[in-house]
Amino acid sequence: MSLKKLLKPFKLISIAHKSGVVTVLYPYQKPLITTEFRGKISIDATKCMGCGACVNACPPNALTxxxxxxTIVLNYFIGRCIFCGRCAEVCPVGAITVTHEFELASASTRDLNESLVHRVEKCSGCGGGLGATSRMLQYVILRSPASENYVHLCPNCRKKKLIQSLAMKMGARTEDYEG
Ligand code: SF4
Ligand code: SF4
Structure with missing residues (x-):
């Protein structure tokens, strides 16, 4: 064995000696939590619109x-979360915050589930389900004000309204579309 290889352990001991003790006696001593530390996520119920962008981005399906x-139910199962923070990056309204919370052990899986329930809006034309929440509609209108006339309608009613307005432009009478 070469001298260099023989001396390697002594070199490592010298480096470790310079660093001092870095292991803490958790839970008796508090571990170092840096600002970049990623713990469980927190979803702001006053901001979330139930769009599902975070669900599509979540690698282990902790969000469903x-x-x-x-209703549209957004569920967060902490037991599956890998604390990557992807959901917070993609949320279009900044509803997700990555917290520093890491002491999450529990005897019951019920404690590891958090749910947000959103009500689905109804079509203003036929009353059928729209598949979108009111916050989603507000979000669309904010980004595209021209959509305000159509966003509250289901695809069928939207098509009817479009055909009607085209026909009106071509000279059809309003009575033809009433009743
Ligand atoms: S991406 Fe944001 S707004 Fe959309 S469902 Fe997730 S938390 Fe809610
Ligand atoms: S932090 Fe990562 S694993 Fe956890 S819910 Fe968000 S995207 Fe999913």
Whole structure:
């Protein structure tokens, strides 16, 4: 064995000696939490619009979106979360914050689930489900004010309204479309 290889352990001991003790006696001592540390996420119920962008970006499917009757439910299962922060990066309205919370152990999986329930809007034409929440509609109108006349309608009613307005422009009478 070469002298260099023989001396390697002593070199490592000297480096470790210079650094001192870095291991803390957790939980008796507090670990170092840096500003970049990523713990569990927090979803702001006053901002979330139920769009599902975070669900599509979540690698381990810790976030899921389910549609039940007239509601959209966003569920966060902490047990699957890998604390990558992708969801916070993609949320269009900044509803997700990565917190420094990391002590998440629990005896019950119920404690590891958080849900947000959104009500689905109804079509102003036929009353059918629109598949979108009122915050989603507001978001679309804010970015495209011209959509205000159509955004509250389902695809079928939107098509009817478009045909009607085209026909009116071509000289059809309003009565033809009433009743
Ligand atoms: S991306 Fe943001 S707004 Fe959309 S469902 Fe997720 S938390 Fe809510
Ligand atoms: S932090 Fe990562 S793993 Fe956890 S919910 Fe967000 S995207 Fe999913």
């Amino acid at each position: 979106l389910s549609r039940r009757d007239d």
